[in-house]
Amino acid sequence: MLIETAGGSITCDPWFLPQFLGSWFVFPRNDRLDPDLLAKVCHPDYLYISHIHADHLDERWLVEHMDKDTTVLLPGFPTGELERTLRSLGFHRFICTTDREELRLHDGLTIAIHTETSITDGPGGDSALVVSDGVSRVVNQNDCRTNDLDALRRHGPVDLHWLQYSGAIWYPMVYEESPDRLRELIAAKVESQTTRALRYVEAIDARAVVPSAGPPCFLDPELFGFNLITGDEATIFTDQPRFLAALAADGHDGILVVPGTTITLADGGIRIDHPMTSEEIDRIFTDKLDYLRDYQADWTPWLEQHRASWSAPTTDLLATITAWWEPLMRSAPTVCDAIGANCLLRLGDLDILLDFPAREVREWQDEPHAFRFEIRRELVETVVAARAHDWSNALFLSCRFRAWREGPFNEYVYNFFKSLSEERMVRTEAEALRKLSPDRGGIADETIVIDGYEMQRTCPHRGADLAVFGEVSGDDLVCTLHGWRFDLATGTCRNADDRALRIRQLGE
Numbered sequence: 001m002l003i004e005t006a007g008g009s010i011t012c013d014p015w016f017l018p019q020f021l022g023s024w025f026v027f028p029r030n031d032r033l034d035p036d037l038l039a040k041v042c043h044p045d046y047l048y049i050s051h052i053h054a055d056h057l058d059e060r061w062l063v064e065h066m067d068k069d070t071t072v073l074l075p076g077f078p079t080g081e082l083e084r085t086l087r088s089l090g091f092h093r094f095i096c097t098t099d100r101e102e103l104r105l106h107d108g109l110t111i112a113i114h115t116e117t118s119i120t121d122g123p124g125g126d127s128a129l130v131v132s133d134g135v136s137r138v139v140n141q142n143d144c145r146t147n148d149l150d151a152l153r154r155h156g157p158v159d160l161h162w163l164q165y166s167g168a169i170w171y172p173m174v175y176e177e178s179p180d181r182l183r184e185l186i187a188a189k190v191e192s193q194t195t196r197a198l199r200y201v202e203a204i205d206a207r208a209v210v211p212s213a214g215p216p217c218f219l220d221p222e223l224f225g226f227n228l229i230t231g232d233e234a235t236i237f238t239d240q241p242r243f244l245a246a247l248a249a250d251g252h253d254g255i256l257v258v259p260g261t262t263i264t265l266a267d268g269g270i271r272i273d274h275p276m277t278s279e280e281i282d283r284i285f286t287d288k289l290d291y292l293r294d295y296q297a298d299w300t301p302w303l304e305q306h307r308a309s310w311s312a313p314t315t316d317l318l319a320t321i322t323a324w325w326e327p328l329m330r331s332a333p334t335v336c337d338a339i340g341a342n343c344l345l346r347l348g349d350l351d352i353l354l355d356f357p358a359r360e361v362r363e364w365q366d367e368p369h370a371f372r373f374e375i376r377r378e379l380v381e382t383v384v385a386a387r388a389h390d391w392s393n394a395l396f397l398s399c400r401f402r403a404w405r406e407g408p409f410n411e412y413v414y415n416f417f418k419s420l421s422e423e424r425m426v427r428t429e430a431e432a433l434r435k436l437s438p439d440r441g442g443i444a445d446e447t448i449v450i451d452g453y454e455m456q457r458t459c460p461h462r463g464a465d466l467a468v469f470g471e472v473s474g475d476d477l478v479c480t481l482h483g484w485r486f487d488l489a490t491g492t493c494r495n496a497d498d499r500a501l502r503i504r505q506l507g508e
C-alpha cells in the first residue's frame with residue numbers, strides 16, 4: 001500500500017516475491033505494476049513495515065528495489081529485531097515511534113503506530129498504522145489483531161479502514177483429521193475470522209473498508225488445493241468478494257482493490273480508479289482457476305529453481321538441533337512445563353523427539369508423544385541452515401507439513417517454535433510466567449456481565465477484553481478475537497483443557 005499526502009508519502013509492507021518456502025504468492029498478482037507507480041513505491045518519503053513476517057517484510061525485494069535512504073517508521077516493539085533486520089538490508093534512517101502516540105512528520109502528515117506484543121503475535125510483535133493529513137484519516141490495520149479498539153478509535157473519525165479478513169495460518173488444513181471433521185474445523189475458523197474482522201469494522205466505523213493483506217494464493221501444484229476457487233475447497237483462505245458480501249450484509253461499504261487501484265480522498269468524496277476494466281477485475285475472481293493457471297505458468301521456472309535451493313540432508317542435523325534447543329528448553333521451564341509432553345518431529349529418515357518435561361532432544365525410540373509434526377527433511381535442513389528463530393515464519397506458514405495432536409490446542413508448543421533464540425525465549429518464558437501465575441492483576445481481576453452471565457473480564461486464551469470481544473452464542477461464550485468458546489454453564493474451554501473461564505449465571 002502506498003499512501004500519498006501533501007506532507008509526504010509512505011510505502012507500507014511492500015510484498016512482491018513469493019514467501020514461506022515458495023508457498024505464498026501475492027493475490028491478485030502485482031508483478032505487472034505500472035513502472036511509474038512502482039517507482040513511487042520504491043522511492044517514498046517513509047517506509048513502514050508492520051511486522052517481521054515475510055509477507056510484510058520482503059527482505060530480498062527490499063534489498064533489490066527499495067531506496068535505502070528512505071526513512072523507516074519503526075513501531076515501538078519491545079525488541080530491536082525489526083530495526084536490526086532493516087539495518088542489515090541497508091536502511092540507515094529510522095524514526096522510532098511510541099505505541100499509540102501521534103507523531104507529526106510534516107505539515108499535513110501525522111501518524112500513530114499501535115503495537116501488539118504478545119508472543120503469539122510472532123514474538124517481534126505486530127502493528128497497525130493510523131495516518132492523517134489533517135482532513136482525512138486512514139487506518140492500515142492489516143493483520144494486527146489489536147486488543148484495544150478504543151485506542152485505535154481515539155484519533156478521530158476514519159475514512160478508510162484497510163483490514164485483513166482472510167486468515168493467515170496453517171490451521172486446520174495441515175492437521176490429520178477426517179475429511180468431515182476438517183470441513184467442520186475450517187467452517188468454524190472461517191466464521192471466527194470473519195466475525196473478528198466485522199467486529200473491527202464496527203468498532204472503527206470507517207466510511208469504507210478495504211479488504212487487504214490477504215489472501216495469498218498457492219501456485220505450487222502440491223499446494224494448489226489451498227486456493228478457494230469453487231468455494232468447496234478445504235481451505236480457510238477466503239477472498240475479497242466473499243468478505244465484501246459479508247460487509248454488505250452487515251451494512252458496511254467495502255471497496256475492492258487490486259494492485260494498481262488508486263483511492264482518492266478529496267472534497268469529501270471517495271474516488272476509485274482501477275488499472276483495468278471492471279470486467280477484467282471480475283474475471284480474476286469468477287475465472288479464478290484460469291487466472292491462477294496463467295500466473296502459475298509464469299512462475300513455474302522460479303518455483304523449480306526455488307525448490308532446488310532447499311538444503312540437502314546433513315550428517316549432524318540431530319546434533320545441531322540438540323545443541324541449539326536444549327539450552328533454550330532449560331532457560332524456559334515454564335514454557336516446557338506448560339507443553340508438558342513429548343513432541344515428535346518425523347523427518348522421513350530421522351525422527352527427533354523433543355522431550356519437554358526432561359528438557360531433552362534425542363532420536364525417537366517409540367516413546368509416547370502428544371504432538372507430532374511430519375515435515376520433509378530438506379525443509380527442516382533449510383530452516384536449520386538459516387538458523388531461523390521463528391519457525392512459524394520460516395516453516396509452518398508454508399503449510400508444507402502435516403500435524404497431529406493428542407489433545408486440544410497448546411499455544412506453548414508454537415510459542416516455543418517461534419522463539420528459537422535466547423532473546424526471544426526470555427520474553428516467551430516471561431510471558432508464560434505472567435500468564436500462568438494466579439495473580440496477574442489489572443483487568444484480569446475484574447468481572448463483567450454479558451447477557452445475564454457474570455464472568456472474568458479477560459479471555460483465558462490471550463487476554464482479550466471480553467467486554468469488547470465476548471459474545472453469547474448458543475450454549476457458549478465466544479471470544480471473537482480468535483473464536484475460542486467457553487461453556488456458559490461451567491466455563492470449560494472447548495479449545496484447550498487448561499483454560500476455563502470464571503463464569504456464572506446471575507440469579508443462580
Ligand code: FES
Pocket residue numbers: 459460461462463464479480481482483484
Ligand atoms: S484472546 Fe484469543 S480467543 Fe480470546
